[in-house]
Amino acid sequence: MTLRVNGKVVTPTGVIRQGCVELDGDRITAVAEYPSVRDGHWIVPGxxxxxxxxxxxxxxxxxxxxxxxxxxxxxxxxxxxxxxxxxxxxxxxxxxxxxxxxxxxxxxxxxxxxxxxxxxxxxxxxxxxxxxxxxxxxxxxxxxxxxxxxxxxxxxxxxxxxxxxxxxxxxxxxxxxxxxxxxxxxxxxxxxxxxxxxxxxxxxxxxxxxxxxxxxxxxxxxxxxxxxxxxxxxxxxxxxxxxxxxxxxxxxxxxxxxxxxxxxxxxxxxxxxxxxxxxxxxxxxxxxxxxxxxxxxxxxxxxxxxxxxxxxxxxxxxxxxxxxxxxxxxxxxxxxxxGALQVGLRADLVVLDDDLNVVRVMRGGSWVE
CATH class of the missing domain: 3.20.20.140 (Metal-dependent hydrolases)
Structure with missing residues (x-):
């Protein structure tokens, strides 16, 4: 099942201000621009x-x-x-x-x-x-x-x-x-x-x-x-x-x-x-x-x-x-x-608010309670 996380995505090469990370199971399948995103949270690698x-x-x-x-x-x-x-x-x-x-x-x-x-x-x-x-x-x-x-x-x-x-x-x-x-x-x-x-x-x-x-x-x-x-x-x-x-x-x-x-x-x-x-x-x-x-x-x-x-x-x-x-x-x-939001790597990511405080954590495609 494909899951999408939207926001300001930080990749090794820079920031996608209107972006998303897609994952299937425990793997990242896509990192892309997503123009409908407006002022989302920071999405950074675990x-x-x-x-x-x-x-x-x-x-x-x-x-x-x-x-x-x-x-x-x-x-x-x-x-x-x-x-x-x-x-x-x-x-x-x-x-x-x-x-x-x-x-x-x-x-x-x-x-x-x-x-x-x-x-x-x-x-x-x-x-x-x-x-x-x-x-x-x-x-x-x-x-x-x-x-x-x-x-x-x-x-x-x-x-x-x-x-x-x-x-x-x-x-x-x-x-x-x-x-x-x-x-x-x-x-x-x-x-x-x-x-x-x-x-x-x-x-x-x-x-x-x-x-x-x-x-x-x-x-x-x-x-x-x-x-x-x-x-x-x-x-x-x-x-x-x-x-x-x-x-x-x-x-x-x-x-x-x-x-x-x-x-x-x-x-x-x-x-x-x-x-x-x-x-x-x-x-x-x-x-x-x-x-x-x-x-x-x-x-x-x-x-x-x-x-x-x-x-x-x-x-x-x-x-x-x-x-x-x-x-x-x-x-x-x-x-x-x-270590990065890149296709093929394990789906580890952290959602941060604008003050860079942790909102949610994902490890291996699953949200951490």
Whole structure:
């Protein structure tokens, strides 16, 4: 049965002001002008969050499948139709257990994959990562996780200056797992070597990274300068100044800048006391920080809020939609399935009002209750 959704349709190439999306079953069958439409809602692609630790009081970081299901449902209500379950630095036993627990959720489509943010990170740039779990990359550990996941492991963030990092990146990319550079004190040259080995994502650019210096550009410049690297950005006004957000968008282009939430369980919840990777987190005025030292500890962001923030900062609507859907989908190898309002892709879309608040969400051709 053909269904038609009318409004201001945002495609990868621009906005169809009087448009419609037609779908049959779970697939988009047409995207076209529809002249009889007058002042409809925004119709945008379902959001793709490639980096989130939880939300709605639930977390991905403990390896609990029930909690993961609830966190995914929370973000789905905010328009995120595709997401990776991001863990933080953990003992290998927890990484194994989470891979086993989340593999069925990936196979059923609740999750798009697992993202290990750590534990192969820099102690000097660990941010809210638990320092007691940091260690050098292990090819043996990664091989076991990849085999255990049967395709569920989608991305691993590591610091390229750690011993064994380049070998780990080569192993990951050989198994079609995205290697991301993050929480790193690497030099420009070390980062370039990681990109040369196959790293293709910069984990929350600027945050948890050696800062830019004109005599040692560091990882930020190396990642921005690499034409095959997608740079994650946390568009909440806390992680990045809006001037940096618009600068990176202009420099890398919307095809290489991806908005993420980096959300923790406190997203959508009241201020108060929370936990992340075994560390106490205090949320005040919606900002999550480690209780111990005040380091930013993820965010309380949702993807619809990230889109609103980017547009209000001056990013054009069509570009912002690429950054919340098309670009992250491509970055994690799902661009041929989701991430755009295009014929043949899964019918994932979000209906937004003129203030860019979520009105309705569709995933796989079905409206979300």
């Amino acid at each position: 959001f793709v969050d490639m980096h989130t630790h939880g939300g709605g009081g639930h977390t991905f970081t403990t390896g609990d499948a029930g909690s993961a299901r609830q966190a995914a449902a929370f973000h789905l209500g905010h328009g995120t139709t595709t997401l990776l379950a991001s863990l933080v630095s953990s003992p290998f036993e927890l990484m194994r257990a989470a891979t086993e627990a989340y593999r069925p959720l990936v196979e059923e489509g609740t999750l798009a994959g697992v993202h290990f943010e750590g534990p192969y990170l820099s102690a000097a740039r660990c941010g809210a990562q638990n320092p007691q779990f940091l260690r050098d990359p292990s090819v043996a550990e990664l091989t076991e996780l990849i085999e255990l996941g049967g395709g569920a492991v989608r991305m691993v963030t590591l610091a390229p200056e750690r011993d064994g990092a380049l070998e780990a990146i080569k192993l990951l990319t050989a198994h079609r797992v995205v290697a991301a550079v993050g929480h790193t004190d690497a030099t420009y040259d070390q980062t370039r070597a990681a990109v040369g080995a196959g790293a293709s994502v910069g984990t929350h650019l600027f945050n948890g990274m050696r800062p830019v210096h004109h005599r040692e550009p560091g990882p930020v410049v190396a990642l921005l300068d690499a034409p095959n690297v997608v740079c994650e950005l946390v568009a909440d006004g806390v992680h990045l100044h809006d001037g940096v957000l618009t600068f990176v968008t202009a420099t890398a282009g919307p095809e290489r800048a991806a908005l993420i939430t980096d959300a923790m369980s406190a997203a959508g919840m009241p201020d108060g006391e929370y936990e992340l990777g075994g560390q106490a987190v205090t949320v005040a005025d919606g900002v999550a920080r480690l209780a111990a030292d005040g380091a930013i500890a993820g965010s309380t962001l949702t993807m619809d809020a990230a889109l609103r923030h980017a547009v209000h900062a001056g990013v054009p609507m069509a570009d912002a939609c690429r950054m919340v859907a098309t670009t992250p989908a491509r970055a994690i190898g799902l661009g041929d399935r989701v």
